[in-house]
Amino acid sequence: MKETSPLNLYKQLPQTNCKKCGEETCMAFAAGLIARTRKVEECTPLIEEKKYAKKLATLRSTVAPELKMVYVGVGDKQVKVGGEDVMYRHQMTFFNKPPFAFDVADNMEEAKLIERVKKITTWRKFYIGKWQGVEMIAVRSVTDDPAKFAACVKTVMANGNGFPLILCSFNPAVLKAGLEVASKEKPLIYAATKDNWKEVAQLAYDYKVPVTLSVPFDLDGLKSMAVTFAEMGLTDLVLDPGTAPNGKMLQQTLTNFINLRRAAVEEAQRDIAYPVMVLPINAWLTTDDPVRAAYWESVLTAAFVIRGGAIMIKHSTEPYSMMPDMHLRFNIYTDPRTPVQVKPGIYKVGNPGPESPVFLTTNFALTYYTVESDVASNGIDAYIIAINTDGIGVQASVAGGQLSPVKIQDSFNEAGFDWAGQKYPAMVLPGMAAKFSGELEDLFAGKAKIMVGPEDSGRIIGWMKDFWPPK
Amino acid sequence: KFSVGVDKTWKHPIQEVTLGATKADGGSRGHVVKLGGEKAMPFFPDAAMPHAPKITMDVFDMPIGMAKAVKMHYEDVINSPGEWAKKAVRDFGADMVTVHLISTDPLLKDTSAQDAVKTVEEVLQAVDVPICIGGSGNPDKDPVVLSKAAEVAQGERVLIASANLNMDWEKIGKACVDNGHVCLAWTQLEINSQKELNRKLMKVAGVPRESIVMDPTTAALAYGLDFAYSNMERIRLGALKGDDELTFPMSSGTTNAWGVRESWMVRSPNKDDSDWGDRMLRGPIWEILTGYSLAMAGVDIFMMMHPTAVAYLHEITQSLMG
Ligand code: B12
Ligand code: SF4
Numbered sequence: 001m002k003e004t005s006p007l008n009l010y011k012q013l014p015q016t017n018c019k020k021c022g023e024e025t026c027m028a029f030a031a032g033l034i035a036r037t038r039k040v041e042e043c044t045p046l047i048e049e050k051k052y053a054k055k056l057a058t059l060r061s062t063v064a065p066e067l068k069m070v071y072v073g074v075g076d077k078q079v080k081v082g083g084e085d086v087m088y089r090h091q092m093t094f095f096n097k098p099p100f101a102f103d104v105a106d107n108m109e110e111a112k113l114i115e116r117v118k119k120i121t122t123w124r125k126f127y128i129g130k131w132q133g134v135e136m137i138a139v140r141s142v143t144d145d146p147a148k149f150a151a152c153v154k155t156v157m158a159n160g161n162g163f164p165l166i167l168c169s170f171n172p173a174v175l176k177a178g179l180e181v182a183s184k185e186k187p188l189i190y191a192a193t194k195d196n197w198k199e200v201a202q203l204a205y206d207y208k209v210p211v212t213l214s215v216p217f218d219l220d221g222l223k224s225m226a227v228t229f230a231e232m233g234l235t236d237l238v239l240d241p242g243t244a245p246n247g248k249m250l251q252q253t254l255t256n257f258i259n260l261r262r263a264a265v266e267e268a269q270r271d272i273a274y275p276v277m278v279l280p281i282n283a284w285l286t287t288d289d290p291v292r293a294a295y296w297e298s299v300l301t302a303a304f305v306i307r308g309g310a311i312m313i314k315h316s317t318e319p320y321s322m323m324p325d326m327h328l329r330f331n332i333y334t335d336p337r338t339p340v341q342v343k344p345g346i347y348k349v350g351n352p353g354p355e356s357p358v359f360l361t362t363n364f365a366l367t368y369y370t371v372e373s374d375v376a377s378n379g380i381d382a383y384i385i386a387i388n389t390d391g392i393g394v395q396a397s398v399a400g401g402q403l404s405p406v407k408i409q410d411s412f413n414e415a416g417f418d419w420a421g422q423k424y425p426a427m428v429l430p431g432m433a434a435k436f437s438g439e440l441e442d443l444f445a446g447k448a449k450i451m452v453g454p455e456d457s458g459r460i461i462g463w464m465k466d467f468w469p470p471k
Numbered sequence: 472k473f474s475v476g477v478d479k480t481w482k483h484p485i486q487e488v489t490l491g492a493t494k495a496d497g498g499s500r501g502h503v504v505k506l507g508g509e510k511a512m513p514f515f516p517d518a519a520m521p522h523a524p525k526i527t528m529d530v531f532d533m534p535i536g537m538a539k540a541v542k543m544h545y546e547d548v549i550n551s552p553g554e555w556a557k558k559a560v561r562d563f564g565a566d567m568v569t570v571h572l573i574s575t576d577p578l579l580k581d582t583s584a585q586d587a588v589k590t591v592e593e594v595l596q597a598v599d600v601p602i603c604i605g606g607s608g609n610p611d612k613d614p615v616v617l618s619k620a621a622e623v624a625q626g627e628r629v630l631i632a633s634a635n636l637n638m639d640w641e642k643i644g645k646a647c648v649d650n651g652h653v654c655l656a657w658t659q660l661e662i663n664s665q666k667e668l669n670r671k672l673m674k675v676a677g678v679p680r681e682s683i684v685m686d687p688t689t690a691a692l693a694y695g696l697d698f699a700y701s702n703m704e705r706i707r708l709g710a711l712k713g714d715d716e717l718t719f720p721m722s723s724g725t726t727n728a729w730g731v732r733e734s735w736m737v738r739s740p741n742k743d744d745s746d747w748g749d750r751m752l753r754g755p756i757w758e759i760l761t762g763y764s765l766a767m768a769g770v771d772i773f774m775m776m777h778p779t780a781v782a783y784l785h786e787i788t789q790s791l792m793g
Contacts, residue, residue, distance in 0.1 A: 126743065248793055
């Protein structure tokens with residue numbers, strides 16, 4: 001969406017201020033559309049009443065993202081691919097994290113296959129208040145045998161926990177066998193090429209699935225194929241412009257990604273404005289050393305998370321590459337418009353009672369959730385007070401002055417915390433805030449004891465063994 | 472036919488800055504290192520990058536706490552900044568070394584500026600690459616220590632790290648001017664403070680444009696990389712569009728990656744996380760991705776520690792230059 005003025009969107013709304021969308025005014029709703037926090041469908045009168053049909057159509061085309069959004073999969077595991085509006089994240093935000101699809105192959109022994117599928121679908125890490133994981137499985141045909149491929153897809157679906165699939169083969173017969181099994185779950189097919197595009201287009205049409213167009217290192221060819229598909233009414237497209245893992249062609253790969261994104265969002269070239277696929281998995285073509293391959297795969301992943309990759313096929317399930325890749329994607333796709341804070345106040349973790357400790361931290365979301373998960377996952381019942389430091393972490397707010405003894409006192413007062421009800425009235429400071437303990441002892445004299453915890457909240461569990469309950 | 476234009480708003484090149492001075496220029500370095508000169512965002516097709524990103528490896532003047540994966544590479548040199556510097560250049564391919572004079576911190580050893588000067592001389596003799604001299608971060612002591620260090624390194628065109636707004640930046644800026652060094656202007660993730668400091672260094676302390684490098688702060692992967700990345704990307708885009716208070720090369724304290732617990736902890740404190748795997752392999756990637764993503768945002772020189780991370784960052788940035 002290039003539109004930046006709510007007024008222009010307002011013109012396409014019913015302008016009745018009926019409040020059905022939950023906003024006070026249509027203008028406020030229009031502002032929400034600009035920020036992409038609201039969806040057109042949430043204005044029910046516009047959708048339901050026939051007289052607004054024309055407005056609805058205009059509005060829909062105005063708010064459509066610059067880069068087409070393609071849905072893969074069904075249900076709550078469905079992923080959105082593409083749908084971006086900007087070149088650089090600070091211009092607004094990036095909306096749809098590129099899904100990571102990990103590969104399995106149809107020549108894998110069944111037990112191994114199931115084990116890998118389980119590993120992919122259950123991998124998770126807690127970060128800033130949420131479980132992070134990966135989202136897709138790419139089933140590759142190695143045997144080129146339709147029956148084997150279909151059997152593999154079946155096994156993956158039976159064990160895949162609803163993860164959306166990418167069906168990978170250049171052989172239309174193989175793809176068809178896979179679609180026979182999986183088309184209801186709306187997999188993405190990979191890929192139409194210069195040689196097979198007619199048959200693959202037919203498959204995409206017959207089975208109503210999104211399709212990848214693979215025309216490596218030839219943007220002219222890629223564009224003309226996209227135009228051809230669009231003319232056939234197939235617009236749920238993903239583009240594969242080729243991922244070279246190293247050498248001079250790696251530079252060309254990045255250039256192609258940058259140019260495609262530019263064409264889509266800066267020059268509004270609609271006929272090429274589709275999400276782009278990256279194959280970090282190609283790192284494995286460059287070396288036999290699995291550590292080296294996984295490292296290089298991470299580096300490629302990082303390059304294209306940053307510069308326009310919308311969906312990725314990956315291989316390494318080693319935690320040392322999955323973890324950093326997942327965090328990088330999270331950080332780049334964090335919305336820079338909203339501060340990552342939690343509401344200040346007292347939180348309960350587990351079932352705290354009179355014998356539980358009170359941990360003190362700040363309302364920076366990363367800090368708060370880190371502490372909370374360290375406490376909760378170790379089965380500790382506790383209170384956590386999140387002090388309002390304007391969303392600054394402990395170490396930075398101690399240095400910058402947002403956290404201070406007086407602020408701490410005020411926060412407890414505001415929360416109305418009942419020290420008298422505690423068997424061991426004591427607050428546990430983060431180790432990084434140790435220097436406040438003297439002053440706090442004066443401020444809380446007769447009310448609560450001040451204890452200094454470890455520097456890293458990951459060590460709270462060990463600390464508890466030595467220091468809690470206090471003597 | 473597919474065609475797309477270039478970004479026409481990028482009209483202003485980044486200032487080129489030379490670090491180090493050879494005999495011909497009155498120093499004793501074997502070669503110089505050039506930063507800057509870009510006319511486009513890094514690795515964009517609009518214009519070739521004139522210089523590859525450089526890496527300066529950290530050397531400390533006293534033993535410090537380090538993650539296990541890092542420490543194992545330095546155990547044999549931890550008490551000798553000279554040997555440490557040699558190892559970084561000879562074995563790990565460092566383009567430069569940074570000697571951090573942290574023992575001068577009043578809360579650590581409180582060593583004197585005279586002691587610090589000896590360390591600087593030792594490192595200058597041990598290696599012939601250009602060097603960077605870092606203080607302890609103490610705002611009262613750094614101006615004293617760094618000015619003395621600047622004097623003893625006169626003519627070598629070192630990078631003095633760093634001047635920031637919470638200290639006597641003027642003294643540090645002047646020490647750079649008087650002794651022919653380059654000043655690292657450090658601010659904390661805030662574009663307007665960066666402009667303010669750069670302006671003050673130029674207008675008040677008289678530091679010439681070709682003697683300024685910026686450190687807009689590196690918040691590492693998972694610990695605020697989103698802030699650091701966008702801050703740097705905005706700075707570089709602003710510079711290319713002609714904001715002449717921002718047209719300077721950038722430096723990143725990439726070693727901050729080792730402050731993130733995911734990079735060094737043996738296992739997750741969260742019992743329900745999937746296994747974190749081998750930390751000896753996890754840590755280096757943390758440093759690689761922290762540095763590499765900031766390379767994409769416009770960083771020209773990286774302060775780093777782990778040899779594997781250094782090798783990978785060199786390799787990927789060079790690959791992308793073609
Ligand atoms: C991102 C960052 C910023 C961001 C902050 C963003 C934010 N929302 O917090 C910004 C740009 C605002 C910032 C600014 C400053 N920063 Co800053 N910043 C950092 C950085 C890079 C990461 C901090 C971070 O997010 N850590 C992660 C969180 C989770 O850590 P945490 O909140 O401390 O929580 C941990 C522990 O404290 C503990 N914990 C937390 N709660 C609890 C509770 C209990 C009970 C227990 C037991 C433990 C515990 O466990 C947590 C997990 O490990 C660090 C360097 C680094 N460490 O990498 C510097 C750093 C913290 N900053 C520093 C400084 C000096 C500043 C400034 C004062 C600089 C200046 N001169 O202007 C300003 C002041 C900020 C302000 N308050 O206005 C210094 C602090 C030095 C010191 N003496 O401690 C650091 C260490 C950098 C450095 N080496 O110089 N900063
Ligand atoms: S539901 Fe539609 S018509 Fe009603 S207030 Fe919201 S935007 Fe206006």
